[in-house]
Amino acid sequence: MQAVSGQYKEMMKRKWINRLCHMRVSIGMINQEAQASAQVPDQENYEYYSDFYKPLNNYAVKENELYAACDESYTRIDEGMFFLPREKNMAVLNQGIITEQIKGSIRFTFPIPQDIKGLTIEFGHAWPVNFVIRSDHQEVQIVGNNAGYFTTDEVFEESTYLEIQPSLMRYGSNRLRIHQITMGIGIYFSGHEIKSATQQEYVSPINEELPTMDFSLTVENRSRRFDIENVSSSVNFLEAGQIINVQYGQELDDGMIEWIPKTALLLKDWKVNDVEMSFSASDRFIDLNENYYRGVYHPEGISLYELAVDVLEDARIDFREVWLDPYLRDVLINNPMPVVTHKEALQLIANAGRCVLAHGRSCNIYMRSSFTQELIAGSDHVAYYSNPGTILNGKEKIVYASTFLNYTRVDSGVCFLPREGTAGAIQDAGYVSEQMADDQGKFSQNPSVTICAEAAYKCFGLTINFGENFPKELRISVFYESVCVENYPVSDVSRSTVIAHEFPEWDVMKIEVCRGAVSSGVVLHNILFGESTDYVLEYGSELKKAPTGKQLQKVKEIQVVRTLYSQSQAADVELAREKISISAADNRYTLYFRNPSYGLSCTVIGAMGSARILESSSYYATIELSGIREGIEIEVAVYGREYVPSYALVSRQLHNSGVQEVWDNPLISDLQHAVKLADWIGDYLKTGKEYEISYRGDARVDGNDLMILENQRLENMKIRVYKHVLEYNGTLSGRILARRVE
Numbered sequence: 001m002q003a004v005s006g007q008y009k010e011m012m013k014r015k016w017i018n019r020l021c022h023m024r025v026s027i028g029m030i031n032q033e034a035q036a037s038a039q040v041p042d043q044e045n046y047e048y049y050s051d052f053y054k055p056l057n058n059y060a061v062k063e064n065e066l067y068a069a070c071d072e073s074y075t076r077i078d079e080g081m082f083f084l085p086r087e088k089n090m091a092v093l094n095q096g097i098i099t100e101q102i103k104g105s106i107r108f109t110f111p112i113p114q115d116i117k118g119l120t121i122e123f124g125h126a127w128p129v130n131f132v133i134r135s136d137h138q139e140v141q142i143v144g145n146n147a148g149y150f151t152t153d154e155v156f157e158e159s160t161y162l163e164i165q166p167s168l169m170r171y172g173s174n175r176l177r178i179h180q181i182t183m184g185i186g187i188y189f190s191g192h193e194i195k196s197a198t199q200q201e202y203v204s205p206i207n208e209e210l211p212t213m214d215f216s217l218t219v220e221n222r223s224r225r226f227d228i229e230n231v232s233s234s235v236n237f238l239e240a241g242q243i244i245n246v247q248y249g250q251e252l253d254d255g256m257i258e259w260i261p262k263t264a265l266l267l268k269d270w271k272v273n274d275v276e277m278s279f280s281a282s283d284r285f286i287d288l289n290e291n292y293y294r295g296v297y298h299p300e301g302i303s304l305y306e307l308a309v310d311v312l313e314d315a316r317i318d319f320r321e322v323w324l325d326p327y328l329r330d331v332l333i334n335n336p337m338p339v340v341t342h343k344e345a346l347q348l349i350a351n352a353g354r355c356v357l358a359h360g361r362s363c364n365i366y367m368r369s370s371f372t373q374e375l376i377a378g379s380d381h382v383a384y385y386s387n388p389g390t391i392l393n394g395k396e397k398i399v400y401a402s403t404f405l406n407y408t409r410v411d412s413g414v415c416f417l418p419r420e421g422t423a424g425a426i427q428d429a430g431y432v433s434e435q436m437a438d439d440q441g442k443f444s445q446n447p448s449v450t451i452c453a454e455a456a457y458k459c460f461g462l463t464i465n466f467g468e469n470f471p472k473e474l475r476i477s478v479f480y481e482s483v484c485v486e487n488y489p490v491s492d493v494s495r496s497t498v499i500a501h502e503f504p505e506w507d508v509m510k511i512e513v514c515r516g517a518v519s520s521g522v523v524l525h526n527i528l529f530g531e532s533t534d535y536v537l538e539y540g541s542e543l544k545k546a547p548t549g550k551q552l553q554k555v556k557e558i559q560v561v562r563t564l565y566s567q568s569q570a571a572d573v574e575l576a577r578e579k580i581s582i583s584a585a586d587n588r589y590t591l592y593f594r595n596p597s598y599g600l601s602c603t604v605i606g607a608m609g610s611a612r613i614l615e616s617s618s619y620y621a622t623i624e625l626s627g628i629r630e631g632i633e634i635e636v637a638v639y640g641r642e643y644v645p646s647y648a649l650v651s652r653q654l655h656n657s658g659v660q661e662v663w664d665n666p667l668i669s670d671l672q673h674a675v676k677l678a679d680w681i682g683d684y685l686k687t688g689k690e691y692e693i694s695y696r697g698d699a700r701v702d703g704n705d706l707m708i709l710e711n712q713r714l715e716n717m718k719i720r721v722y723k724h725v726l727e728y729n730g731t732l733s734g735r736i737l738a739r740r741v742e
Helices: 006-012 032-037 304-314 326-330 342-352 669-688
Strands: 021-030 097-104 106-122 127-135 137-143 148-168 175-178 181-182 184-190 194-202 213-218 243-253 257-259 263-272 274-282 320-324 355-360 366-367 373-377 448-456 462-468 473-480 483-490 497-501 506-515 523-529 548-551 555-566 571-579 588-592 595-606 609-615 618-624 633-642 644-653 659-666 689-695 706-709 717-728 732-741
Touching: 006 243, 021 032, 032 106, 106 483, 137 148, 137 497, 148 175, 181 184, 184 320, 194 473, 213 243, 213 263, 304 320, 304 326, 304 342, 326 448, 342 355, 342 366, 342 669, 366 448, 373 506, 448 462, 448 523, 483 497, 555 669, 571 595, 595 609, 595 618, 618 633, 644 669, 659 669
Parallel strands: 106 184, 320 366, 555 659
Antiparallel strands: 021 184, 021 243, 097 175, 106 148, 106 181, 127 137, 127 148, 194 213, 194 717, 213 274, 243 257, 243 263, 263 274, 355 366, 373 448, 448 506, 462 497, 462 523, 473 483, 473 506, 548 689, 555 644, 571 633, 588 618, 595 633, 609 618, 689 732, 706 717, 717 732
């Protein structure tokens, strides 16, 4: 789920939202942030009937709705032009941006530097022939432009402005006009042109099926400007496989629009008629259909991270377009990857690593851990009776008498402290710092507690329970992959401190006491983490109607298959034999095997010449032939031994009755690995309840998100989304299919 502001969350909880929902779609290399933030400064230097909003938001200037002007050879004597009104508020026809001076320049500015890859500009029929495009670091000279529709693939890096300055206009003494401008090369649609759109995402939380994301869009074809026979139409720029960026925004009470991070997909096809044009796009996995043959048995083990990298390299995927959970480096397997498509290989890896595989919002392949995290707490420089490892168990702690100022009560609730060295007599006191604050509450070295997670961890708030003398100031730092992602100060500290804050994902959290109680150490009893989600679907706000629940068939038992490979005691056998003909330009050939094999050798049968194996896996061998006359058909064979597979089961009972579910992931061989996988899958299958939910629609929701669904019988009932549909027709609506989570 995407992070949003508190103002956005508050608005989405209202029964009625009286603010507009926005949508914009771009196809090609378009910088949507630059497009949305661009401004035209010094607007007094332009004609009074200029529009500074519509050219940046994809409003077309109609050629039969132009105002007449005194520019040289600009005005046509026909019914397609209108006299200019004297007042600005009467100039209702969109003319774009028009300079006040003949051959004047038009400048666009950005609040922060932007990298803009290309420009698409609609100048109209009085276009500049020679002009210059300036930015902070470069100046691009354009000579001989011969059309009103102009594109360039120049990259303007770290630009805070773009300026277009003409030197020669088509008709001579003309003002510079920009009807539309797009920060990039492609097509850009805003909400007023979009008739309808549907975005559908499916993510299996246990990788039963491959993830999918599909998008369809229908826009108005005003004045047939997207006619495929129109050579000046931007539709001729389209190619299958181009990036299509989809972004939703919500107008807030202050009039500002909060844009949700965009979703990028790959354009599949498009079609157009006289009224509308439609597009369809899909996810990154749709084209990963080639087989992966490089599976190898690893006696010493290979990490799932390394295996995923090899699959991606074989699929020729740029690793910059992939995000793999670093946790996968700690999960080792031995078995070879079977011969499957690249996307199926990634599916097997994600399942073996208890990860979710998805199409990320940046059109990347996304694989991240999706299991309950094990948290471990620890600290240095603690008192001898301290036990920081227990602060996460939620249990009541023993209070020992102490010399801390105004700390010890004289009643039966306080215990005498055993002498140092009698560890067995010491009970659970939680964390107690070795350091003591001075009379100003300052420490020579700030006491701290560190909490480590097995993989990325997400929490919405936490509660810290201190002893009698609680500190005055804290700092909570969270890290991911050794990089600090947030420092959060806490100054309102009480004995039971509730911190209602959405922390970014972390694998290490450090809670540091910056100022303590006077002449006291720090006593910390418990840390309780909040829910892993703060998203609640409630009646009267998000829910459009009552959810429909469905009881699925019960699963009595989940059985995870362990596949164990051993070497054969038999002699070498023929693994593959083929007749081939080689040429001088190509003397290499690859033979494939049906079963995983090892100890490979090769030979040429019935002809002069030799063969050697250049590279191989458990499923193929690439051989190089030499000493063979070109054009002669020869027979080549590969010999070796096949691994002998055996199978074992790890079972977990879920109910007393129901069906038996067998889960066969050929990468699984280790017993403990199989136990973890059985528990993970079993936890998902155990409830056997799913819900179909119609709600108001929210673009920050992703597949596999955890939510709380209001229920009259259960408080804080959690569900996990596996299918999410967003529909837009000027407003948003949504549908969710989700599974109950225990």
